Amino acid sequence: MSLTFAAPTDDAVPLVTVDKSDVEAMKAGLSVRDAAWAEATGFAGGLGEVLILPDEKGGVARAFVGLGDAKARERTRFGTARARAKLPAGSYTLDTALTGPALDEFALGWLLSGYVFDRYKKKSAPRAELVAPDGIDAERIEAIAAGEALTRDLINTPSNDMGPQELEDLARSLARTHGAEIEVTTGEDLLKNNFPMIHAVGRASARTPRLVDLRWGDTGPMLTLVGKGVCFDTGGLNLKPGSSMALMKKDMGGAATVLGLAHMIMVLGLKLRLRVLIPAVENAVSGEAFRPGDILTSRKGMTVEINNTDAEGRLVLADALALADEEKPDLVVSFATLTGAARVAVGPDLSPFYATDARDAAALRDAAPMVADPVWELPFWAPYETMIEPGIADLDNAPSGGFAGSITAALFLRRFVTETERYVHFDIYGWNPSAAPARPKGGVGMGARALLAALPGMLPL
16 A cells, blocks of 8 residues: 655646636636546546546546535545545645645545455555645655554554554654664562552463553653554453444554554654553453452552452553543543443544643634544533542542433543643544545544644744
8 A cells, every 4th residue: 555645757748626616717728628527437526536637649648637526525524535445556746725634635535545454365555656746745644544554553453463462562663763762560569569450350361461651852742642443342241232342443543543643653753742541452251351340459549349340441541541541641631432422422433632731721622623524522520520439439430321422431531640730632533434434444643733733832833
Protein backbone atom coordinates (compact mmCIF):
# COMPACT_ATOMS: atom_id res chain seq x y z
CA MET A 1 0.00 0.00 0.00
CA SER A 2 1.13 3.54 -0.71
CA LEU A 3 0.79 6.06 2.13
CA THR A 4 3.21 8.62 0.73
CA PHE A 5 3.05 11.18 -2.03
CA ALA A 6 4.64 10.57 -5.43
CA ALA A 7 7.80 12.33 -6.51
CA PRO A 8 7.19 15.22 -8.94
CA THR A 9 7.41 14.19 -12.58
CA ASP A 10 7.00 16.00 -15.89
CA ASP A 11 4.46 13.50 -17.21
CA ALA A 12 2.07 13.62 -14.23
CA VAL A 13 -1.56 13.81 -15.34
CA PRO A 14 -3.52 16.91 -14.27
CA LEU A 15 -6.29 16.03 -11.80
CA VAL A 16 -8.78 18.87 -11.72
CA THR A 17 -11.34 19.36 -8.95
CA VAL A 18 -14.74 20.70 -9.92
CA ASP A 19 -17.67 21.73 -7.75
CA LYS A 20 -21.03 20.30 -8.74
CA SER A 21 -22.34 23.80 -9.45
CA ASP A 22 -19.48 24.45 -11.89
CA VAL A 23 -19.79 21.35 -14.05
CA GLU A 24 -21.58 23.03 -16.95
CA ALA A 25 -19.01 25.82 -17.04
CA MET A 26 -16.28 23.21 -16.99
CA LYS A 27 -17.81 21.35 -19.93
CA ALA A 28 -18.15 24.59 -21.86
CA GLY A 29 -14.39 25.04 -21.63
CA LEU A 30 -13.62 21.67 -23.13
CA SER A 31 -13.12 20.80 -26.78
CA VAL A 32 -16.17 19.60 -28.67
CA ARG A 33 -14.94 16.02 -28.47
CA ASP A 34 -14.16 16.14 -24.77
CA ALA A 35 -17.41 17.91 -23.94
CA ALA A 36 -19.33 15.22 -25.81
CA TRP A 37 -17.43 12.54 -23.90
CA ALA A 38 -18.17 14.21 -20.56
CA GLU A 39 -21.84 14.39 -21.50
CA ALA A 40 -21.91 10.76 -22.61
CA THR A 41 -20.37 9.53 -19.36
CA GLY A 42 -22.93 11.46 -17.33
CA PHE A 43 -20.31 13.26 -15.26
CA ALA A 44 -22.16 15.59 -12.87
CA GLY A 45 -19.44 16.56 -10.38
CA GLY A 46 -20.78 14.39 -7.57
CA LEU A 47 -18.56 13.94 -4.54
CA GLY A 48 -15.72 11.64 -5.57
CA GLU A 49 -17.09 11.16 -9.08
CA VAL A 50 -14.41 10.91 -11.78
CA LEU A 51 -14.19 11.95 -15.43
CA ILE A 52 -11.22 10.68 -17.44
CA LEU A 53 -10.38 12.38 -20.72
CA PRO A 54 -8.28 10.25 -23.09
CA ASP A 55 -5.38 11.54 -25.16
CA GLU A 56 -4.69 10.73 -28.81
CA LYS A 57 -2.87 7.52 -27.92
CA GLY A 58 -5.51 6.13 -25.60
CA GLY A 59 -3.80 7.27 -22.42
CA VAL A 60 -5.09 9.79 -19.90
CA ALA A 61 -4.82 13.43 -20.91
CA ARG A 62 -6.67 14.92 -17.95
CA ALA A 63 -8.95 13.76 -15.17
CA PHE A 64 -11.60 15.55 -13.16
CA VAL A 65 -12.84 14.73 -9.67
CA GLY A 66 -16.15 16.05 -8.39
CA LEU A 67 -16.40 17.96 -5.12
CA GLY A 68 -20.15 17.53 -4.90
CA ASP A 69 -22.12 20.23 -3.10
CA ALA A 70 -22.02 21.58 0.44
CA LYS A 71 -24.62 19.09 1.69
CA ALA A 72 -22.72 16.10 0.32
CA ARG A 73 -19.46 17.30 1.83
CA GLU A 74 -21.13 17.85 5.19
CA ARG A 75 -22.50 14.31 5.22
CA THR A 76 -19.34 12.50 4.04
CA ARG A 77 -15.80 12.86 5.30
CA PHE A 78 -13.03 12.23 2.76
CA GLY A 79 -15.61 11.93 0.01
CA THR A 80 -13.13 12.81 -2.75
CA ALA A 81 -11.00 9.83 -1.69
CA ARG A 82 -13.40 7.64 -3.68
CA ALA A 83 -11.68 8.97 -6.79
CA ARG A 84 -8.36 7.22 -6.22
CA ALA A 85 -9.66 3.71 -6.87
CA LYS A 86 -11.39 4.90 -10.04
CA LEU A 87 -8.29 6.39 -11.64
CA PRO A 88 -5.89 4.42 -13.85
CA ALA A 89 -2.41 3.72 -12.55
CA GLY A 90 -0.07 6.64 -12.89
CA SER A 91 1.06 9.85 -11.31
CA TYR A 92 -1.32 12.79 -10.92
CA THR A 93 -0.85 16.42 -10.01
CA LEU A 94 -3.70 18.31 -8.40
CA ASP A 95 -5.22 21.36 -10.05
CA THR A 96 -7.61 22.84 -7.51
CA ALA A 97 -8.95 25.94 -5.85
CA LEU A 98 -9.12 24.09 -2.54
CA THR A 99 -7.10 25.60 0.29
CA GLY A 100 -6.58 25.15 4.03
CA PRO A 101 -8.39 22.31 5.82
CA ALA A 102 -10.33 21.31 2.67
CA LEU A 103 -7.09 20.78 0.77
CA ASP A 104 -5.55 18.93 3.72
CA GLU A 105 -8.59 16.66 3.88
CA PHE A 106 -8.30 15.89 0.17
CA ALA A 107 -4.61 15.04 0.53
CA LEU A 108 -4.98 12.95 3.68
CA GLY A 109 -8.02 11.17 2.29
CA TRP A 110 -6.03 10.31 -0.83
CA LEU A 111 -3.27 8.71 1.25
CA LEU A 112 -5.62 6.88 3.61
CA SER A 113 -7.53 5.44 0.66
CA GLY A 114 -4.34 3.54 -0.12
CA TYR A 115 -4.58 1.58 3.14
CA VAL A 116 -5.27 -2.15 2.90
CA PHE A 117 -4.97 -4.81 5.59
CA ASP A 118 -3.43 -7.72 3.71
CA ARG A 119 -1.62 -9.70 6.41
CA TYR A 120 -3.83 -12.75 5.91
CA LYS A 121 -5.23 -12.28 2.43
CA LYS A 122 -3.65 -10.60 -0.56
CA LYS A 123 -5.50 -7.45 -1.52
CA SER A 124 -4.79 -4.88 -4.20
CA ALA A 125 -4.33 -1.21 -3.36
CA PRO A 126 -5.11 1.68 -5.71
CA ARG A 127 -2.25 2.31 -8.12
CA ALA A 128 -2.92 5.97 -8.82
CA GLU A 129 -0.34 8.22 -7.08
CA LEU A 130 -0.59 11.91 -6.22
CA VAL A 131 2.23 14.44 -6.24
CA ALA A 132 2.04 16.45 -3.00
CA PRO A 133 -0.22 19.40 -3.78
CA ASP A 134 1.10 22.92 -3.29
CA GLY A 135 -0.15 24.46 -0.07
CA ILE A 136 0.02 21.39 2.19
CA ASP A 137 2.55 20.23 4.78
CA ALA A 138 3.33 16.94 3.03
CA GLU A 139 5.59 15.63 5.79
CA ARG A 140 2.90 16.18 8.41
CA ILE A 141 0.17 14.53 6.36
CA GLU A 142 2.38 11.54 5.57
CA ALA A 143 3.20 11.18 9.28
CA ILE A 144 -0.50 11.27 10.17
CA ALA A 145 -1.31 8.68 7.50
CA ALA A 146 1.47 6.38 8.74
CA GLY A 147 0.31 6.71 12.36
CA GLU A 148 -3.26 5.98 11.35
CA ALA A 149 -2.15 2.93 9.36
CA LEU A 150 -0.26 1.65 12.40
CA THR A 151 -3.39 2.03 14.56
CA ARG A 152 -5.53 0.26 11.98
CA ASP A 153 -3.07 -2.62 11.60
CA LEU A 154 -2.93 -3.19 15.34
CA ILE A 155 -6.70 -3.21 15.75
CA ASN A 156 -7.30 -5.37 12.68
CA THR A 157 -4.81 -8.04 13.76
CA PRO A 158 -6.67 -10.85 15.56
CA SER A 159 -5.76 -11.51 19.16
CA ASN A 160 -4.01 -14.81 18.43
CA ASP A 161 -1.35 -12.66 16.75
CA MET A 162 -1.78 -9.52 18.87
CA GLY A 163 -1.56 -10.41 22.53
CA PRO A 164 0.23 -8.52 25.31
CA GLN A 165 3.65 -9.77 24.14
CA GLU A 166 3.04 -8.70 20.55
CA LEU A 167 1.81 -5.30 21.71
CA GLU A 168 4.99 -4.91 23.74
CA ASP A 169 7.08 -5.98 20.73
CA LEU A 170 5.45 -3.30 18.59
CA ALA A 171 6.07 -0.65 21.24
CA ARG A 172 9.72 -1.71 21.45
CA SER A 173 10.04 -1.50 17.66
CA LEU A 174 8.55 1.99 17.74
CA ALA A 175 10.97 2.99 20.50
CA ARG A 176 13.95 1.76 18.47
CA THR A 177 12.76 3.61 15.39
CA HIS A 178 12.48 6.93 17.19
CA GLY A 179 15.22 6.62 19.80
CA ALA A 180 12.77 6.40 22.70
CA GLU A 181 13.31 4.65 26.03
CA ILE A 182 11.07 1.80 27.10
CA GLU A 183 10.52 -0.21 30.26
CA VAL A 184 8.10 -3.10 30.69
CA THR A 185 6.82 -4.51 33.98
CA THR A 186 5.58 -8.08 33.55
CA GLY A 187 3.75 -10.80 35.46
CA GLU A 188 4.45 -11.07 39.19
CA ASP A 189 6.60 -7.93 38.99
CA LEU A 190 3.33 -6.05 38.58
CA LEU A 191 2.51 -6.94 42.16
CA LYS A 192 6.03 -6.14 43.39
CA ASN A 193 5.81 -2.72 41.73
CA ASN A 194 2.26 -1.98 42.94
CA PHE A 195 0.13 -2.47 39.85
CA PRO A 196 -2.37 -4.85 41.49
CA MET A 197 -5.37 -4.24 39.27
CA ILE A 198 -3.43 -4.75 36.03
CA HIS A 199 -2.24 -8.04 37.48
CA ALA A 200 -5.71 -9.05 38.70
CA VAL A 201 -7.33 -8.53 35.31
CA GLY A 202 -4.59 -10.30 33.36
CA ARG A 203 -3.64 -13.15 35.67
CA ALA A 204 -6.22 -15.62 34.35
CA SER A 205 -4.63 -15.70 30.92
CA ALA A 206 -1.65 -17.82 29.89
CA ARG A 207 -0.46 -14.64 28.17
CA THR A 208 1.33 -12.65 30.85
CA PRO A 209 -0.05 -9.19 31.70
CA ARG A 210 2.30 -6.22 31.57
CA LEU A 211 2.66 -2.46 31.71
CA VAL A 212 4.52 -0.80 28.84
CA ASP A 213 6.18 2.54 29.68
CA LEU A 214 7.71 4.48 26.75
CA ARG A 215 9.44 7.85 27.01
CA TRP A 216 10.66 10.22 24.30
CA GLY A 217 11.99 13.78 24.26
CA ASP A 218 13.82 15.74 26.92
CA THR A 219 12.57 19.32 26.54
CA GLY A 220 9.24 21.08 26.61
CA PRO A 221 5.96 20.40 28.40
CA MET A 222 5.12 16.85 29.41
CA LEU A 223 2.31 14.92 27.73
CA THR A 224 1.39 11.48 29.05
CA LEU A 225 -0.78 9.23 26.89
CA VAL A 226 -2.48 6.21 28.46
CA GLY A 227 -4.05 3.57 26.22
CA LYS A 228 -6.21 0.62 27.19
CA GLY A 229 -4.50 -2.55 25.92
CA VAL A 230 -7.01 -5.34 26.56
CA CYS A 231 -5.91 -7.58 23.71
CA PHE A 232 -9.01 -9.75 24.01
CA ASP A 233 -11.94 -9.44 26.35
CA THR A 234 -14.06 -12.48 27.06
CA GLY A 235 -15.82 -10.52 29.77
CA GLY A 236 -14.10 -12.69 32.38
CA LEU A 237 -16.40 -14.72 34.61
CA ASN A 238 -19.29 -12.38 33.75
CA LEU A 239 -18.85 -13.81 30.28
CA LYS A 240 -19.89 -11.75 27.28
CA PRO A 241 -22.45 -13.26 24.89
CA GLY A 242 -20.90 -14.46 21.66
CA SER A 243 -22.31 -11.61 19.61
CA SER A 244 -20.62 -9.10 21.92
CA MET A 245 -17.34 -11.00 21.91
CA ALA A 246 -16.95 -11.03 18.13
CA LEU A 247 -15.14 -7.68 17.93
CA MET A 248 -13.16 -7.94 21.13
CA LYS A 249 -9.86 -8.09 19.26
CA LYS A 250 -10.39 -4.32 19.04
CA ASP A 251 -10.49 -3.86 22.82
CA MET A 252 -6.86 -2.75 22.65
CA GLY A 253 -7.94 0.11 20.38
CA GLY A 254 -6.89 2.69 22.97
CA ALA A 255 -3.35 1.28 23.00
CA ALA A 256 -3.34 1.18 19.19
CA THR A 257 -4.46 4.80 19.08
CA VAL A 258 -1.81 6.12 21.46
CA LEU A 259 0.93 4.22 19.63
CA GLY A 260 -0.22 5.66 16.30
CA LEU A 261 -0.39 9.13 17.84
CA ALA A 262 3.03 8.68 19.43
CA HIS A 263 4.44 7.84 16.01
CA MET A 264 2.96 11.05 14.60
CA ILE A 265 4.40 13.14 17.45
CA MET A 266 7.87 11.62 17.21
CA VAL A 267 8.11 11.80 13.41
CA LEU A 268 7.10 15.45 13.52
CA GLY A 269 9.58 16.15 16.31
CA LEU A 270 7.17 18.08 18.53
CA LYS A 271 8.95 19.97 21.30
CA LEU A 272 7.53 18.08 24.23
CA ARG A 273 8.34 15.26 26.62
CA LEU A 274 6.18 12.30 25.72
CA ARG A 275 5.29 9.36 27.93
CA VAL A 276 3.13 6.46 26.73
CA LEU A 277 1.65 4.00 29.24
CA ILE A 278 -0.10 0.84 28.05
CA PRO A 279 -1.52 -1.76 30.43
CA ALA A 280 -1.53 -4.81 28.14
CA VAL A 281 -3.64 -7.77 29.30
CA GLU A 282 -6.05 -10.44 28.15
CA ASN A 283 -9.26 -10.74 30.16
CA ALA A 284 -9.63 -14.51 30.16
CA VAL A 285 -11.41 -17.21 32.15
CA SER A 286 -9.59 -19.71 34.34
CA GLY A 287 -9.25 -20.68 37.98
CA GLU A 288 -7.10 -17.56 38.40
CA ALA A 289 -9.78 -15.17 37.15
CA PHE A 290 -10.88 -12.33 39.38
CA ARG A 291 -14.50 -12.70 40.49
CA PRO A 292 -17.70 -10.68 40.86
CA GLY A 293 -17.80 -9.51 44.46
CA ASP A 294 -14.02 -9.33 44.84
CA ILE A 295 -12.62 -6.13 46.28
CA LEU A 296 -9.31 -5.02 44.75
CA THR A 297 -6.92 -2.45 46.12
CA SER A 298 -5.56 -0.13 43.46
CA ARG A 299 -2.15 1.48 43.10
CA LYS A 300 -3.73 4.68 44.42
CA GLY A 301 -4.78 2.83 47.58
CA MET A 302 -8.50 3.09 46.84
CA THR A 303 -10.51 -0.12 47.01
CA VAL A 304 -12.74 -1.23 44.13
CA GLU A 305 -15.69 -3.61 44.38
CA ILE A 306 -16.01 -5.81 41.30
CA ASN A 307 -19.63 -5.99 40.30
CA ASN A 308 -18.89 -7.08 36.74
CA THR A 309 -15.63 -8.55 35.48
CA ASP A 310 -16.52 -7.23 32.03
CA ALA A 311 -15.80 -3.69 33.27
CA GLU A 312 -12.10 -4.50 33.36
CA GLY A 313 -10.75 -1.73 31.14
CA ARG A 314 -11.21 0.94 33.78
CA LEU A 315 -9.33 -1.25 36.28
CA VAL A 316 -6.15 -1.57 34.24
CA LEU A 317 -6.36 2.09 33.21
CA ALA A 318 -6.72 3.10 36.87
CA ASP A 319 -3.31 1.71 37.83
CA ALA A 320 -1.68 3.24 34.74
CA LEU A 321 -3.33 6.61 35.38
CA ALA A 322 -2.20 6.53 39.00
CA LEU A 323 1.38 6.03 37.81
CA ALA A 324 1.04 8.87 35.30
CA ASP A 325 -0.40 11.13 37.98
CA GLU A 326 2.56 10.64 40.33
CA GLU A 327 4.78 12.57 37.90
CA LYS A 328 2.32 15.50 37.63
CA PRO A 329 2.68 15.99 33.86
CA ASP A 330 1.28 19.05 32.15
CA LEU A 331 -1.45 16.96 30.51
CA VAL A 332 -2.69 13.38 30.81
CA VAL A 333 -4.84 11.94 28.02
CA SER A 334 -6.36 8.45 28.03
CA PHE A 335 -7.84 6.60 25.08
CA ALA A 336 -9.98 3.51 25.59
CA THR A 337 -12.64 1.41 23.91
CA LEU A 338 -14.37 1.63 27.24
CA THR A 339 -18.17 1.60 27.12
CA GLY A 340 -21.03 0.52 24.91
CA ALA A 341 -22.91 3.46 26.41
CA ALA A 342 -20.71 5.83 24.43
CA ARG A 343 -21.70 4.11 21.19
CA VAL A 344 -25.38 4.29 22.08
CA ALA A 345 -24.96 8.00 22.77
CA VAL A 346 -22.99 9.12 19.71
CA GLY A 347 -22.63 6.14 17.35
CA PRO A 348 -19.43 4.85 15.73
CA ASP A 349 -18.15 8.05 14.06
CA LEU A 350 -17.87 10.49 16.93
CA SER A 351 -15.23 10.34 19.65
CA PRO A 352 -16.76 11.43 22.95
CA PHE A 353 -14.28 13.05 25.29
CA TYR A 354 -14.15 14.46 28.80
CA ALA A 355 -11.90 17.29 29.98
CA THR A 356 -11.18 18.76 33.39
CA ASP A 357 -10.06 22.06 31.82
CA ALA A 358 -12.49 24.06 29.68
CA ARG A 359 -9.64 25.46 27.59
CA ASP A 360 -8.53 21.95 26.60
CA ALA A 361 -12.10 21.09 25.63
CA ALA A 362 -12.36 24.24 23.50
CA ALA A 363 -9.06 23.49 21.78
CA LEU A 364 -10.28 20.00 20.85
CA ARG A 365 -13.65 21.25 19.64
CA ASP A 366 -11.96 23.87 17.46
CA ALA A 367 -9.29 21.57 16.04
CA ALA A 368 -11.36 18.49 15.25
CA PRO A 369 -13.30 19.88 12.25
CA MET A 370 -10.05 21.16 10.76
CA VAL A 371 -8.68 17.61 10.51
CA ALA A 372 -11.89 15.67 9.74
CA ASP A 373 -11.75 13.88 13.09
CA PRO A 374 -15.06 14.65 14.81
CA VAL A 375 -15.28 14.72 18.60
CA TRP A 376 -18.05 15.49 21.08
CA GLU A 377 -17.64 16.66 24.66
CA LEU A 378 -19.46 14.84 27.45
CA PRO A 379 -19.40 16.06 31.06
CA PHE A 380 -17.57 14.91 34.15
CA TRP A 381 -20.96 15.23 35.87
CA ALA A 382 -20.25 15.49 39.60
CA PRO A 383 -23.80 14.66 40.76
CA TYR A 384 -23.25 11.13 39.38
CA GLU A 385 -20.25 10.51 41.65
CA THR A 386 -22.48 8.69 44.15
CA MET A 387 -23.28 6.13 41.44
CA ILE A 388 -19.70 4.79 41.59
CA GLU A 389 -19.59 4.63 45.41
CA PRO A 390 -20.92 1.22 46.52
CA GLY A 391 -20.52 1.62 50.27
CA ILE A 392 -18.57 -1.58 50.89
CA ALA A 393 -15.52 -0.19 49.04
CA ASP A 394 -14.33 3.18 47.79
CA LEU A 395 -15.46 2.56 44.21
CA ASP A 396 -17.78 0.36 42.17
CA ASN A 397 -16.45 -0.78 38.80
CA ALA A 398 -19.90 -1.41 37.31
CA PRO A 399 -22.73 0.66 38.83
CA SER A 400 -26.19 -0.86 38.57
CA GLY A 401 -29.08 0.88 36.88
CA GLY A 402 -27.72 1.21 33.36
CA PHE A 403 -27.74 5.02 33.30
CA ALA A 404 -24.89 7.28 32.11
CA GLY A 405 -22.47 4.41 31.60
CA SER A 406 -19.84 6.42 29.75
CA ILE A 407 -19.99 9.28 32.27
CA THR A 408 -19.69 7.01 35.30
CA ALA A 409 -16.72 5.23 33.70
CA ALA A 410 -15.05 8.60 33.08
CA LEU A 411 -15.73 9.66 36.66
CA PHE A 412 -14.18 6.39 37.86
CA LEU A 413 -11.00 7.13 35.89
CA ARG A 414 -10.84 10.72 37.10
CA ARG A 415 -10.56 9.45 40.71
CA PHE A 416 -7.06 8.25 39.81
CA VAL A 417 -5.84 11.60 38.45
CA THR A 418 -5.65 13.73 41.58
CA GLU A 419 -2.28 15.49 41.35
CA THR A 420 -2.41 16.49 37.68
CA GLU A 421 -4.63 19.46 36.98
CA ARG A 422 -5.46 18.70 33.36
CA TYR A 423 -6.91 15.37 32.28
CA VAL A 424 -8.69 14.41 29.05
CA HIS A 425 -10.34 11.04 28.46
CA PHE A 426 -11.55 9.67 25.10
CA ASP A 427 -14.14 6.86 25.10
CA ILE A 428 -13.63 5.65 21.53
CA TYR A 429 -15.02 2.83 19.39
CA GLY A 430 -11.96 2.13 17.21
CA TRP A 431 -13.95 0.35 14.52
CA ASN A 432 -15.57 1.34 11.25
CA PRO A 433 -18.63 -0.94 10.92
CA SER A 434 -19.04 -0.43 7.17
CA ALA A 435 -16.76 0.77 4.39
CA ALA A 436 -16.58 4.53 3.88
CA PRO A 437 -14.26 6.76 1.83
CA ALA A 438 -10.67 6.39 3.10
CA ARG A 439 -11.99 4.21 5.94
CA PRO A 440 -12.48 0.55 5.03
CA LYS A 441 -14.48 -1.68 7.32
CA GLY A 442 -12.33 -2.51 10.32
CA GLY A 443 -10.00 -0.80 12.75
CA VAL A 444 -9.81 2.96 12.64
CA GLY A 445 -8.12 5.72 14.60
CA MET A 446 -10.37 8.09 16.52
CA GLY A 447 -9.46 11.30 18.31
CA ALA A 448 -5.73 11.13 17.58
CA ARG A 449 -5.73 13.68 14.75
CA ALA A 450 -7.94 16.01 16.75
CA LEU A 451 -5.57 15.87 19.73
CA LEU A 452 -2.50 16.31 17.53
CA ALA A 453 -4.05 19.40 15.94
CA ALA A 454 -5.19 20.75 19.31
CA LEU A 455 -1.85 20.33 21.12
CA PRO A 456 -0.48 23.77 20.19
CA GLY A 457 -3.53 25.29 21.89
CA MET A 458 -3.19 23.02 24.92
CA LEU A 459 0.57 23.03 25.57
CA PRO A 460 3.28 25.68 25.01
CA LEU A 461 5.01 23.92 22.10
